[in-house]
Amino acid sequence: MLEQPPIWLIVVAFVCAIGPLVFFHELGHYLVGRLFGVGAETFSIGFGREVAGWTDRQGTRWKVGWLPLGGYVRFVGDASAASEPAAEMPTDPRSFAGKPVWQRFLVVLAGPMANFLLAIVIFVFFFAAFGVPRTPNVVRAVVSQSAAASIGIQPGDRIEAIAGQATGTFEDIQRIVALRPGEVVTVRFTRDGQEREASTKLGVYEEVDRFGQKYRMGQLGFYATQRGLVTLPPAQLLPEAVNTTWNLTRVTVEGLWQILTGRRSVKELGGPLKMAQVAGQQASLGLFQFVSLLALFSINLGFINLLPVPMLDGGHLLFYSIEAVRRRPVSAQAQEWAFRGGLALLLALMLFTTVNDLGSFGLWEGLGRLIG
Known part of the structure; x- marks a missing residue:
């Protein structure tokens, strides 16, 4: 059995894993937003106080926050980093809220899709270099x-x-x-x-x-x-990578559904601490294992953001779908309460998974022995 990697490697590996995944996710939002003429005020990797940054010619502030647990693109007309619409009617033609609902839908969808695309690109390179397990x-x-x-x-x-x-x-x-x-x-x-x-x-x-x-x-x-490994013709690499990404997404969906229906223990639900540990472990095994983990993390990030939870991309997509059917947006008050509920749910989930992670590290068992 191998020893656990040192703390410094776990921290570095986690930052090196989360940073690129968040960057590609937010880049998806940003590029499709720019395609539709939406102005971006801030492109941030991480939250909290700015560590480094610059402002481009379009007026977008590109920055890195001190807490590397996410990121955001704040478009013109957003009331917050979570893309809550501003209370007043948009007057700036570059405002995100002033765009047609189908354009807003595609801008939000582009984030999770960028994560799936990143996984596909990784698999294409792997299959081209090493072959396909078959x-x-x-x-x-x-x-x-x-x-x-x-x-x-x-x-x-x-x-x-x-x-x-x-x-x-x-x-x-x-x-x-x-x-x-x-x-x-x-x-x-x-x-x-x-x-x-x-x-x-x-x-x-x-x-x-x-x-x-x-x-x-x-x-x-x-x-x-x-x-064994099978070498595929170049024309088959992309379809095979798409199929692999789809199958791994199905595994994620099935695993989550089994937890929700009680067929698997909720103790298997991990959070940021577990992700950091796994990132450090795979980094200690080599570049191939670490990049493979990046593909899996990217798929999970894309899927989780599609869940219909306010504060996540899926929650915004749900509101836009309702708006498209009703021909008018959901009331500001309803959205505000939904965002509050979504935030409370995410905070509760993060607390729960952190307790799970600490338990998987043996903390609670160790405390029990000390108290006993």
């Missing part, structure tokens, strides 16, 4: 007394789908099964050209990574052929 979905051997053995899967069978999701490769099987420890799933497979289907309860095993962190995983119980 193992056939054919069974080489079956583990005795496993879920696969219980439904009669045999060597040579081809696993076509699990839990209603197609499994064209062994990597697809791993992705789907890992998220469903102890769940009953339907497995569709072919043998000698004949399609068969059966239901089984997946096994559960605890995977321990190189830093001693434990993860509860599902297990079907068979071995595939030797894994």
